[in-house]
Amino acid sequence: MKSIITAIIFAFATLVSYNVQADAETKKVCVDVKKNGKDEINPKTGKVKQSCKEVKVHKKLEGTKVEDAKKK
Numbered sequence: 001m002k003s004i005i006t007a008i009i010f011a012f013a014t015l016v017s018y019n020v021q022a023d024a025e026t027k028k029v030c031v032d033v034k035k036n037g038k039d040e041i042n043p044k045t046g047k048v049k050q051s052c053k054e055v056k057v058h059k060k061l062e063g064t065k066v067e068d069a070k071k072k
Contacts, residue, residue, distance in 0.1 A: 025057040 033040045033049040040049045 026054045027057055029053055029055050 030050040030052040033051050042049050
């Protein structure tokens with residue numbers, strides 16, 4: 001009986017932790033591709049080639065200011 005309860009708790013904890021990670025906000029970041037210090041241009045479109053990635057956005061937490069240590 002204890003092993004069944006332990007398995008149920010483990011399964012629930014796994015689902016909760018998975019949902020927390022899946023809710024992270026992402027944004028698309030694109031950077032121009034450079035070759036020999038110059039922008040590389042796509043011959044078909046005539047536009048600058050870009051390398052894009054999906055990046056997680058982290059919240060900035062507000063904190064309290066640390067007091068300076070007293071000089072001895």
